Amino acid sequence: MASRIPNRITIFRVLVHLAALAPLAVLLWDMWEGNLSVNPIQDITFRTGKAAMVLLTFSLAATPVVIVFGFKGARQVRRALGLYAFLYAALHFLTYAWLDYGWDLYLIRLEITEKLYVLVGFAAFLILIPLAVTSTKGWQRRLKKGWIRLHKLVYAAGVLVMLHYIWVQKADIRQPLAWTLFLALLLIVRLPPVRRWFTRRRTRKAVSRRSSRPATKLETSN
Amino acid sequence: MSYPKIPSSEITPEHLYRSRRRFMKGAGFVAMTALLAACGVPGLSGKEASESALPGAGATPGAVPPTPLAGLTDELGDPANSWDEITHYNNFYEFTTKKTKVAQMAEGYPTEPWKVEVGGLVEHPRTFDIDDLRKFGEEERIYRLRCVEAWSMVIPWVGFPLSRLLKEVKPLSKAKYVRFQTIYDPERMPGQRNKVYQWPYIEGLRMDEAMHDLTLLATGLYGKPLPMQSGAPVRLVVPWKYGFKSIKSIVKIDLVEEMPISLWMAAAPNEYGFYANVNPEVNHPRWSQRTERRIGERKRRETLMFNGYAEQVASLYAGMDLRKHF
Numbered sequence: 001m002a003s004r005i006p007n008r009i010t011i012f013r014v015l016v017h018l019a020a021l022a023p024l025a026v027l028l029w030d031m032w033e034g035n036l037s038v039n040p041i042q043d044i045t046f047r048t049g050k051a052a053m054v055l056l057t058f059s060l061a062a063t064p065v066v067i068v069f070g071f072k073g074a075r076q077v078r079r080a081l082g083l084y085a086f087l088y089a090a091l092h093f094l095t096y097a098w099l100d101y102g103w104d105l106y107l108i109r110l111e112i113t114e115k116l117y118v119l120v121g122f123a124a125f126l127i128l129i130p131l132a133v134t135s136t137k138g139w140q141r142r143l144k145k146g147w148i149r150l151h152k153l154v155y156a157a158g159v160l161v162m163l164h165y166i167w168v169q170k171a172d173i174r175q176p177l178a179w180t181l182f183l184a185l186l187l188i189v190r191l192p193p194v195r196r197w198f199t200r201r202r203t204r205k206a207v208s209r210r211s212s213r214p215a216t217k218l219e220t221s222n
Numbered sequence: 223m224s225y226p227k228i229p230s231s232e233i234t235p236e237h238l239y240r241s242r243r244r245f246m247k248g249a250g251f252v253a254m255t256a257l258l259a260a261c262g263v264p265g266l267s268g269k270e271a272s273e274s275a276l277p278g279a280g281a282t283p284g285a286v287p288p289t290p291l292a293g294l295t296d297e298l299g300d301p302a303n304s305w306d307e308i309t310h311y312n313n314f315y316e317f318t319t320k321k322t323k324v325a326q327m328a329e330g331y332p333t334e335p336w337k338v339e340v341g342g343l344v345e346h347p348r349t350f351d352i353d354d355l356r357k358f359g360e361e362e363r364i365y366r367l368r369c370v371e372a373w374s375m376v377i378p379w380v381g382f383p384l385s386r387l388l389k390e391v392k393p394l395s396k397a398k399y400v401r402f403q404t405i406y407d408p409e410r411m412p413g414q415r416n417k418v419y420q421w422p423y424i425e426g427l428r429m430d431e432a433m434h435d436l437t438l439l440a441t442g443l444y445g446k447p448l449p450m451q452s453g454a455p456v457r458l459v460v461p462w463k464y465g466f467k468s469i470k471s472i473v474k475i476d477l478v479e480e481m482p483i484s485l486w487m488a489a490a491p492n493e494y495g496f497y498a499n500v501n502p503e504v505n506h507p508r509w510s511q512r513t514e515r516r517i518g519e520r521k522r523r524e525t526l527m528f529n530g531y532a533e534q535v536a537s538l539y540a541g542m543d544l545r546k547h548f
Contacts, residue, residue, distance in 0.1 A: 037310075037311055037321060037322045038303075038306075038307040038310065038311045038517050038518065039311060039321075039373050039515065039517055041515065042371075042373065042515070100515075100522070101522065102521060102522075104522075107512075107513060107522070110510065110512060111510050111512070114505055114510040114512070115505075115508060115509050115510050116508060117508055117509075167508050168508075168509075170371075170490075171418065171419070171486070171489040171490045171493075172319070172416070172418040172419075174418065
């Protein structure tokens with residue numbers, strides 16, 4: 001590359017990193033300023049959990065965005081989004097086990113067996129651990145085809161997270177249902193026939209756009 | 223308006239409250255930065271954080287808490303929560319489901335004039351205004367409030383036993399239950415436009431529960447009139463039941479023959495029962511009720527049977543299967 005002017009994709013990547021770190025920054029700021037509620041541990045639990053859920057969903061949105069809109073930048077932030085989701089999930093888990101229950105394993109065991117949603121959330125977190133560990137290029141090479149198979153588990157984590165999110169609600173589950181629906185759409189887009197349909201549609205559009213444009217302009221516009 | 227004078231020594235001194243909060247804040251921050259450091263996130267273990275985590279750091283010099291919150295405790299010896307804690311962490315879905323936002327949204331809500339219509343199966347149906355209700359007496363009752371969400375507070379209410387009002391209107395022998403209703407005002411209460419719930423808020427008690435001396439109609443808090451977020455101008459307080467039974471901002475009380483269906487029973491019948499007695503042995507179908515966090519405390523506490531009022535109320539439920547009648 002001749003110039004060092006950041007291109008669109010670089011800007012997009014920077015924005016994604018900033019957005020992913022924003023919930024943490026806001027949380028730390030609110031802790032520092034004393035803006036958390038009088039039940040701060042619950043506050044931290046909710047916020048880290050929400051951020052983990054949103055980022056995990058967005059990481060699962062990367063491929064569908066490429067399929068539907070052909071925006072290649074999305075693929076370049078997929079791993080980062082997944083790792084941020086893991087960061088928040090880890091904070092969420094540690095807030096629960098450490099801040100909330102003070103590693104009281106007897107109580108935690110009771111709660112895990114009594115509250116199904118804790119078990120489901122914990123299972124999702126356990127799934128994310130090996131995925132985070134093997135997210136590097138080195139592990140990708142080492143595991144070869146197994147890597148893809150292993151990382152397909154993220155779909156299971158996504159579904160468990162939604163179940164966890166629905167089950168913690170008191171009665172109004174509209175918001176978690178909306179996220180679940182979104183996740184379902186993201187999974188549907190990946191189904192081979194749906195995926196092919198979108199790809200064909202994009203190529204057709206691109207072709208017709210190019211052919212309708214005067215040939216001389218083609219060079220300068222890109 | 224007249225309110226019983228509570229000696230100023232009994233009210234949580236502001237500086238103690240402040241320093242306690244500062245401690246919580248500092249402790250939370252340190253714990254969080256420790257979590258982050260453990261996860262390999264660099265640069266977040268600032269020294270400022272560890273300094274402010276010292277209890278009382280930044281407090282007025284020499285203001286060492288003597289016996290914190292002396293005087294104002296429940297009968298188990300636990301200190302009352304501060305006015306700020308009680309009035310800035312509220313479940314009042316009529317305004318919003320965000321507990322920290324209720325105070326702000328409820329501010330300026332008109333509670334005068336206010337009428338409470340008492341009727342149904344009674345000899346003398348009557349409408350009371352707040353001054354009429356205050357004539358039933360005003361005493362301070364320091365009760366624990368245990369929310370179904372597994373947090374709790376100790377609250378110095380001002381009010382009078384509901385039984386006094388019921389005796390005044392004379393329930394007929396057919397009356398088996400008391401049904402309470404919150405004001406319905408979707409114009410000023412945006413939460414009531416949420417169609418997930420069947421507004422207005424309804425709650426109910428069995429006759430013997432309603433007549434129990436612990437059951438309070440509260441009009442005040444810390445010797446002051448109730449603020450709107452706490453259920454002004456008059457609310458129910460049933461300390462041995464989960465907080466949602468203690469219905470706020472009451473406009474109607476009816477004596478009825480059939481068990482009333484509360485808003486929560488209607489919203490999720492297999493999760494919220496009519497009785498809703500605090501019971502560590504009976505879980506909400508999805509959550510455990512074994513422990514709770516007392517607001518202001520770091521460690522969780524074990525939840526007590528009937529929220530610690532078993533001695534007074536257990537006999538009301540003798541022979542009942544509390545798993546079935548949850």
